[in-house]
Amino acid sequence: MKLNSEKILFLEKIDTLKIQELFSYWVEQYPQGGVLAFIAEQSIDAVDNLRTEANKENCTLIGAVFPELIVEGELKKQGVLLLHFKEMPSFCIVPLSNSISELDKETLTITASLDIDMDDDEQALFMIFDSMIPNIASFIDELYLKIGDVVSYMGVNAGSETFQPMNCLFDNNKFIGDAVLIMVIKQHHSAVLEHGYTSPDSSISATSTTGNRISSIDWRPAFDVYKELAYKHYGVKITKDNFYENAVHFPIGIVRMDGEMLVRIPVALDDDGSLYCVGEVPENSVLTLLKAVSPNSSKTIETIVRKIENQTEDTILTFYCAGRRMHLGDASLTELSLLKKRLSHKNIFGALSLGEIGGSKQGGYPLFHNAALINIPWV
């Protein structure tokens, strides 16, 4: 399906000849340009094809593998989405050690590699992390200390929906995992991130956590407290056996005083009753058991549309959390088609993501979320 030959192209099946012609054309027309590619997990073999063709044509290529792609409000299990830049933005792919003590060094490497104009207020950092990185929130805190509000922050996690380790980030020279791909997008304000989850009034304290593992809540094994709350607030009996089917519907929220909260979807359970979430949970955080969005609710999409409809860009890069899709099932397709319907004058494309970075307010402190939609007006 051809969306816009100058800027965006979706190929459901990999046609090497077509890719070669396209890269050749883009390189000839825009020698300083480059390509950002999103690959559906089922088409992961296309990464090698793309890199081979890009290297043959001397075309700068970066990209990531996501569980599925979004094309005009629809989900695609296979295919390749190519986003062309007439002038390739400054970018880097940096392997991360997953160690808190290395964050200072790693973020310094990134700030030294990127071309960030400290006097330009209209630039954004677009980050794609391997979803297996356990300390993304700490990484963003450290990066924010070094760069601050000179840029706005937006990003997503790539990888497999099964959360199995795999290589998911690439450029012309490498195809790796445990890394982050960061681009500096010029003349960009920020993205809009919403999840629409609400919380009951009661809250609890995460008394012992390490990274994305909650060992105890209110001094008791985390899972014991979690299942009591699910029963108390929603009447649902969660056991070790049905944990994996139910946890996605009852995510944990990290409470902020201004009323907003961060969603953390529990994805694994340990024998000692520890819960593993997608994303870090700082020790002593005030937590709550969230009420997930209702399948019939259009509130999240309406909020996004309200914030984005007047922006001038004709295309919106949309990332939809795979955890949210697991919770909503087919209703997630309804949400996406509603988004496309309400923004019918814009192209909607993107991918299913495994964690989202941004904020509901423009220029806010960058935070790591789950279960959210992030919409990025694309230049």
Next chain:
Amino acid sequence: MNREQITQVLYEMALVTGGETHAKPLITKTLQRLLYHTAFPCGVFISDIKEAKKGKYECKLEQIVGCGNLLEKKGNILTLPEEFIHGCESGLIKDTRCINYVFGEQKKYKAALVLPVNDNERFVLLNKTIPNFKLPFGLIFEPILNNFNKTLKLCRENESYTSLLEQEIAERKKIEYELYSSAQHLRLYREQAPMATIEWNTDFQVLDWNKEAEKMFGYAVEEVKGRNFVDIMLPETAIVDIKKLWNDLMSQTGGEISINENLTKDGRTILCEWHNTPLKNEIGKVIGAASIVQDITERKNAEQEIVNAKEEAERANQAKSQFLSSMSHELRTPLNAILGFSQLINMDARDEKTKENSQEIIAGGNHLLQLINEVLDLSKIESGNVDLSIESHCFNDIFNETISLIKPIADKYSIQICNNVSPLSDIYINVDDTRLKQVLLNVLSNAIKYNSENGKVIIDYSLNNKKMLCLSIKDSGKGLTAEQQIKIFLPFERAEAENSNIEGTGLGLAISNNLIEKMGGKITVESKVGKGSCFSIQVPLS
């Protein structure tokens, strides 16, 4: 957010501040938590506030989170208006001019939430839009900021102690890591070592042994732990000696190395080499021993085989020398008879034919006699039975005698001998004079025999480091190829033997080389095809 939740957040923040021991991360973490809960994107911590002039204050910009444009100003002095000191009721300053005055116009901050810590320090949270928050943050955070103030004061006061303590902790951790690491390495080496290692207690009971020991003796570690060595691995014949050795080891009077027979689980007897070390506790008391063991049964067998083979070879060599020696004797006796009677025939011969024939017998006999003498010489040298009488001799005497012997041969072949040695009269060398003469005659006769027609033999000398006399004999013959230069010192190898009529046995240089070496000297040759050869003979000076 209800009252209970607010209390919980404050408790969370109190724990964050309470867990820090250094001022810098304490300030940064608290600032980050304030931003997180208020949804302000950035903020600063200012310290050392003092009044510069009426209504204007100065402060130090101590920490920045998020204010990218201010990063380079960290540590700078800022000027503050009155509002930042005394604040307004909500703590939120919305006066852009007032904010710009502090942070500069280009920063575009429209709201500043001032959170006083004490008289001299403030958190200032900044926003590019005016926030619409429902909670009185200034009031809510007051207890937590009081708590922060106390913690910050403690951190600063105890900074040097904290640093020292941290250094000590780091040092201890390093040592613990090194200990752990070396224990790991030791375990690895022990398990991977190609030799058996065994640990004992003082009662000679096995405490532990590695896989190689299991392989060597056939017992799994569980089978031998706690058992006495004498009961499991010693043949009766070795018990007394080994018990003594163990007592020596425990009393540190010996027993470090031993070679003895041991029994394996399957009843074999193996020969083992033991390296034993007493193990001591921290006060130096022996608490056991560690042994490294090698099964040397095969090595010993192999060594014995080598010894046997050597002895056999020596016996064979002796028999060969004896055979050659007796054969030479047995050959010489009849040969002398042949030579003697052919000379008589030659002398009595009346016709030319008989004279010629007898002459041929004499020449052939002489050649055979020389060959037998040289074979005998060589076999004597090789078997080490040559007796040299090395004494100090005047070189000139030996040399002149040799020249006088060689001169007629040189004249016969019309070869000119250029002798540059004659002036040497007072040089003494440590040689067997007869054997040296034999060597010189051999080398000089070669130089004459293998020379070109009307050629020259130049004899020269030098003294090497006052230790050696070096005599060089240079001919003007055909010269030698590199291959020939190596071969000529081997028995029965003659240069161009197949293409020449020159007589010789091919043993002369091999014998000369051996003799000179036995006298502590050496013979070398330098040669180029077409340019002649130069033989150097070195012998030790007296």
